Amino acid sequence: MDFTWSKEQTELLDAVQRFASQRLKANVIESDRNDCFNLEDWKACGQFGIQGLPAPVEYGGLGMDALTTVGALERLGYACKDNGLLFSINAHLWTVVMPLITAGTEQQKRKYLPGLCNGTLIGANAMSEPNSGSDAFSLSTTAQKAGAKYVLNGSKTFVTNGPVGDLFAVYATVDKSKGAHGVSGFLVERNTPGLVIARKLEKMGLRTSPMAELYLEDCEVPAENLLGTEGGGSFLFTRSMTWERGCILASAVGSMQRLLETCVRYANTRKQFGQPIGKFQHVAGKIVDMKLRLETCRLLLYRGAWLRTQGKSGFLEASLAKLHISDCWVKTCEDALQIHGGYGYMVEYEIERELRDALGSRLYSGTSEIQRNLIASLLGL
Amino acid sequence: MIQTLVILEHDGHCVKRASLSAVALARQLGGSYALGVLGSGVAEIADSVRSFGASVVLVADHPALAEPRADCYAAVIAETARQRGASTVVGTSSTFTKDILPRVAALLDAPMLSDVMAVEIKDGVPCYQRPLSAGSLCATVKLQGDVRVLTARGTAFHPPSPNGAPSPVEPIAFDAASLPNGTQFVSRERSTSTRPDLTEARVVVSGGRPLKDKETFERLIGGLADALGGAVGATRAAVDAGMAPNACQVGQTGTVVAPELYIAVGVSGAIQHLAGIQDSRVIVAINRDPDAPIFQMANYGLVGDLHALVPRLIEAVRA
């Protein structure tokens, strides 16, 4: 089992880290406080190539395999403190870019992928509704076929990138009686009449990632914007979930590495009772646990990605990774806060924000409870 | 025959005082030295430097030399050094000498060392000291070869006072027709400032980015400089932001200064800036941040809002 990155991969990953540390230096404390999306940094990432990491080269992407992709996202998470920006990038990648790649028509790919890959088009996901969160396929938004178009009606919530999105992946049902087999995906452009981007939602964490509610009021979508097949929406969604769950917390692993290093530095310099606090077992013990968590998360992350590079589905591994990394990220943030004592509670130390950001990870892409149900059923229970 | 040829800088009216620091270096190197003045209509300037102990003041006075075009000046200087058998060509570090002297060195097939701060002759061999790593290190360097080109850090050598018997003035023989003609002078920004030159002022007041804009910079930094009869300096960040002209930039890539009093307003103390002021006699820092690095090397530090403190200081100075 070869655990080393190749020379080419190392060059690429180093370039990503250098880019993030040199170029993404916005004042996140202020953006977080003011609930601001950093469009400048989004564009810089787009020009650099982040928004197109796994997309085929012929559509403007980098054609990176799953493992290199998670490696790149990990470095991004390490060098960039704006978890909200990274969350927006991930949402864009896994809910719009990836489904387009796997299920899009040639025409759709040519039309949308180049702009999505260089960040000039922002992708947004409209799946959840006020009455359907974990129970995704019980959604109520309807799509009525009418000649060469579909008419969508309903409301969506928790639409990540909603306020700034250019292309929305909207899930609606063509036949509620068919349950999951009626769900279909649609690509809806921003200025389509009947697509109403409504109230901006204020979140506990990931505040620099904009989120809104959405209304579809007789929204007419051309038939060629059906994503995948009619009724094939749930299959599309589930398939893109493997990528999403397997990759969305790669940057969290980078973040955990950064927090570990921060805590080691602090524990070595902060003195109380005549010695560095790192000498106290309670503090050292927490840092050891942080390291242990970091390594297990990394292994799960890489293995799931590696399976995908081998053409295997990696669905179980993606779920395990998502479940484990989210729990570990929250715990690591809690430990970092505790280790920093009163300072950890202060906004300017940026640890409390990490914790607020991390807490969301147990909810999106399927809550931890849903992951456990899934894994249990995959284990034959 | 002379040992050292010292190239002086002038602005068409008088010699730049800092360029006389190179004379001090020439004296330390030992042996005879000549002063070189190039330009057009520079007879008076040549006259003004006759009492600095040179064996001779050499003048190249010709319309073709009206502006310091590097290719022409270097050709004349190199030819003069050869004619007079000079083994060393020196000047005080400035954009003028940085532009021209390396080219002279190439024409003379000579090594060049810039920003020399001191020289010690050991067993007949000169050992030059120059700064490294933004002034945090001092290197002792030796050069091989029969001829060398040096620039002196102006703040490290005191310009000599005029005294002694007047040196003779001689014209430099050169063929103007065979001078390179690939460079044309187009224009120069004329400074209308009545403030003293940065390298000559006894007091320098510098501002950094917190001065916000050009108007505020001029009002506060210019205002304080005027109240103290001093020159205006700026950090690279302030120049980049358009608050002050490039000629005001103080620091490693700007002008190195060593005035009696240096007042740094809203300057955090980046190492490149500090490299340009470390030999000032007294440094005063005014900054809102008590942990700003500049307080580590300032004689006096005043922590507070410069927008309130500087006007008060100007008033108190005038009182």
Next chain:
Amino acid sequence: MSEARPWIINPFDEIAIEEALRIRERGEAREVVGVTIAPSAAEEQIRAALAMGLDRALRVDDRRELDPYAVARILLAVVRQEKPDLVLMGKQAVDDDANQVGQMLAGLLNWPQATFVSKIEFLNGGQRAQCTRETDRGLEVIAVNLPAVVTTDLRLNEPRYVSLPGLMKARRRPIELLTCQQLAVEVQPRTTVAATSPAPRRSAGLKVESVEDLLVRLRQHEKVL
């Protein structure tokens, strides 16, 4: 549009590279070639420069500590081989005092030079370059006939960032290798650093409470006002 021949830059400095790329993008140059004198460890930086958009990259293999004159002599040989119309260079990598190599190279070539340039424009169909120079006396504008050597001021431009697609394409591009022997140039360093020592450091002084307090100290204690 300038006549055929390639442009060279040295050493790898982003500002000079950026300017060369912009000149090519304006259609005023046909080719941008980058040269560096360095051991093979520098290949990563060379690749980053290729990723910015260089047409070709050359590396002269030399791992010695070279003084500026030695660098200029090696570049002279490269320039004679490549025959560019313009040599652009930025901050010198070897000497932290900067800006000797360009002038020396110009002297060896007997080409006009423009140093500390913050703006370049081409005139007469690319036969002359009008350059704005940043001097300690203020801005100066000169025009130089091509071929010429231009050294850049830090304010000339803001270099573009390397993108991942650029990096991946650059990976497949060759870096041409040269040696001093091939170039028929022999250089010996003529500068020896006999010793280095830490420079005397100023220490922190004291904090004063008010403007009045400061003036008392400057007037009475330091007698500087």
